[in-house]
Amino acid sequence: MITKALKQGLTLAVVMSFLVGCSNSDTKPVEPTTTGTATTAAPTETAAPLSSVVYFDFDQYSLTAESRAVLLAHADKLKGASVAVRLEGHADERGSREYNLALGEKRANAVRDFLVTQGVNGSSLEVVSFGEEQPAATGSDEASWAQNRRVEVKY
Amino acid sequence: MKRYLLLCLIFVAGVAHAQLNLKVTKGVDNPTKIAVVPFTWAGGRLPEDLGKIVGNDLEFSGQFEAIAADRMLSFPRSETEVHYRDWKALGSEYLLIGSITQQADRYYASYELFDVVQQKRVFAKLTVDGTEAQLRDMAHHISDKVYETITGIRGIFSTKLIYVEAFTRPQKYRLMLSDIDGFRPRMLLETRFPLLSPVWSPNGQRVAYVSFEVDNKPSIYVQDIATGRRQQMTNFRGLNGAPAWSPDGQKLAMALSKDGNPEIYVMNVLTRQLTRITNHFAIDHEPTWSADGASIFFTSDRGGKPQIYEVNVASMQQERVTFDGDYNARPRVSPDGKSLVMLNKRPGTSYHIAAQDIKSGNLRILSETNLDESPTIAPNGAMLMYATRSGGKGVLAAVSLDARVKILQPPKQGDVREPAWSPFFK
Numbered sequence: 001m002i003t004k005a006l007k008q009g010l011t012l013a014v015v016m017s018f019l020v021g022c023s024n025s026d027t028k029p030v031e032p033t034t035t036g037t038a039t040t041a042a043p044t045e046t047a048a049p050l051s052s053v054v055y056f057d058f059d060q061y062s063l064t065a066e067s068r069a070v071l072l073a074h075a076d077k078l079k080g081a082s083v084a085v086r087l088e089g090h091a092d093e094r095g096s097r098e099y100n101l102a103l104g105e106k107r108a109n110a111v112r113d114f115l116v117t118q119g120v121n122g123s124s125l126e127v128v129s130f131g132e133e134q135p136a137a138t139g140s141d142e143a144s145w146a147q148n149r150r151v152e153v154k155y
Numbered sequence: 156m157k158r159y160l161l162l163c164l165i166f167v168a169g170v171a172h173a174q175l176n177l178k179v180t181k182g183v184d185n186p187t188k189i190a191v192v193p194f195t196w197a198g199g200r201l202p203e204d205l206g207k208i209v210g211n212d213l214e215f216s217g218q219f220e221a222i223a224a225d226r227m228l229s230f231p232r233s234e235t236e237v238h239y240r241d242w243k244a245l246g247s248e249y250l251l252i253g254s255i256t257q258q259a260d261r262y263y264a265s266y267e268l269f270d271v272v273q274q275k276r277v278f279a280k281l282t283v284d285g286t287e288a289q290l291r292d293m294a295h296h297i298s299d300k301v302y303e304t305i306t307g308i309r310g311i312f313s314t315k316l317i318y319v320e321a322f323t324r325p326q327k328y329r330l331m332l333s334d335i336d337g338f339r340p341r342m343l344l345e346t347r348f349p350l351l352s353p354v355w356s357p358n359g360q361r362v363a364y365v366s367f368e369v370d371n372k373p374s375i376y377v378q379d380i381a382t383g384r385r386q387q388m389t390n391f392r393g394l395n396g397a398p399a400w401s402p403d404g405q406k407l408a409m410a411l412s413k414d415g416n417p418e419i420y421v422m423n424v425l426t427r428q429l430t431r432i433t434n435h436f437a438i439d440h441e442p443t444w445s446a447d448g449a450s451i452f453f454t455s456d457r458g459g460k461p462q463i464y465e466v467n468v469a470s471m472q473q474e475r476v477t478f479d480g481d482y483n484a485r486p487r488v489s490p491d492g493k494s495l496v497m498l499n500k501r502p503g504t505s506y507h508i509a510a511q512d513i514k515s516g517n518l519r520i521l522s523e524t525n526l527d528e529s530p531t532i533a534p535n536g537a538m539l540m541y542a543t544r545s546g547g548k549g550v551l552a553a554v555s556l557d558a559r560v561k562i563l564q565p566p567k568q569g570d571v572r573e574p575a576w577s578p579f580f581k
Contacts, residue, residue: 059460059482095506096484096498096528097351097573098365098397099454099461101373102410102417102438105394109415128372129394133349140526140544 061106075118089129092145104129175337181561182217194253203290212298217560319573363398408442446492
């Protein structure tokens with residue numbers, strides 16, 4: 001007796017063994033790309049001169065007084081300027097990975113909304129969230145988590 | 156030439172990877188003792204030891220203890236050679252014997268199960284066959300048969316696992332597929348950008364996931380597991396997250412913030428038509444379908460903290476489901492539709508995996524590890540796997556739904572996370 005899944009596995013195994021010679025020229029695994037969604041270059045990691053990070057309390061997306069002060073300086077710089085800014089929202093590692101993406105987006109949106117109320121053109125502000133995927137500090141402690149609950153203002 | 160290249164990609168995705176090494180850290184108090192006699196084989200060296208795989212599988216369930224071969228007093232090859240007293244002396248309650256033969260390039264494994272306590276054969280000789288590459292599949296098939304015969308519960312040893320491996324310096328994410336015991340890992344995708352939320356289609360042929368590979372922004376993809384062929388399903392502004400297949404496999408529930416705020420949507424996989432399900436200024440996220448497909452459970456912080464809510468897809472009526480704890484998120488429904496498994500935190504505690512009886516609302520904490528996340532339930536409903544941290548690394552862990560069995564993966568290079576337990580394969 002043999003199941004259908006086993007038979008399918010056999011077909012794949014035969015295909016693979018048939019192809020043993022074909023990858024010698026390129027040992028680095030490659031993504032299948034059949035939909036034209038080519039991988040693009042990494043985002044730039046250059047830090048802005050002005051304090052470019054604002055921090056948040058745990059599981060919160062409201063701006064602290066300190067954050068508002070930092071963002072006011074950015075608003076002054078951005079008002080009337082036609083410079084594109086990317087607001088990258090982040091969360092600490094605790095809790096659910098997907099939920100943290102939403103939390104990061106809510107944080108970045110809070111920053112965008114504040115800048116817009118200060119007269120910055122909203123269409124120049126792009127919001128993206130990385131949730132807990134790109135921590136600034138890698139420890140599993142309160143000091144690291146505090147550094148990771150943030151929005152980075154990137155010019 | 157194009158066809159040749161595509162086949163090469165399939166091969167490249169099949170290069171050897173370090174396997175997970177899942178270990179039972181706590182089994183049931185009185186595991187069923189079974190002796191799996193080394194399977195007889197007249198030929199040279201076999202690449203796999205079927206008897207040992209079966210023993211390991213059964214122990215992996217946490218419900219069995221396999222008696223080591225070096226303690227065995229005899230090695231019966233057939234029923235006439237079985238002396239029950241030999242096995243009683245070892246405390247064994249069951250005895251499995253088997254033999255392997257070969258015809259051309261096919262292997263045939265025959266096996267018989269005996270009840271030592273009642274001194275009788277449980278089932279007559281059964282045979283499973285396959286190629287050399289399928290020897291592990293054959294062993295898992297035997298494990299399923301033995302497990303189901305003794306426990307009455309369908310075995311999961313032939314199911315598969317998809318998970319994400321993440322590396323830093325350089326940053327690299329891999330979508331991996333393996334046997335449920337962690338063996339035979341195979342890479343489905345590698346990217347330099349975050350990768351998360353893999354989920355199996357109900358027929359076990361496709362996987363949906365979230366990848367940041369285009370412009371470092373999240374999009375939902377659906378990939379055919381056998382061919383590697385894939386489609387980008389969404390590319391909306393903002394969050395494109397948490398895909399969840401409907402039980403009939405025709406729809407994907409997901410969270411999109413294209414209208415400014417994370418909301419639950421349902422997409423028809425074929426026509427890509429979107430239906431908006433929620434409309435609230437709070438976070439609505441992490442949808443998952445009820446077993447009958449009539450409703451969707453999701454995470455929302457509309458009450459101030461993340462909690463699980465249920466929305467009926469036809470009436471759009473919504474109600475809060477979780478009340479125990481100040482953080483409940485990432486729900487999954489058990490195959491029988493009776494339990495909700497999720498991430499739970501009570502004030503002052505860490506994040507654990509909990510199960511809630513949907514009818515009564517009673518919640519039980521299942522895991523004892525910390526910073527737990529991403530639970531995924533086995534298709535037989537007996538066990539769930541989740542991601543946690545150990546030794547500063549992301550690792551996988553598992554726990555039975557009665558919390559009696561616990562499994563932990565020792566840390567390895569890179570973080571392992573986002574497990575997705577496959578359905579049964581037909």
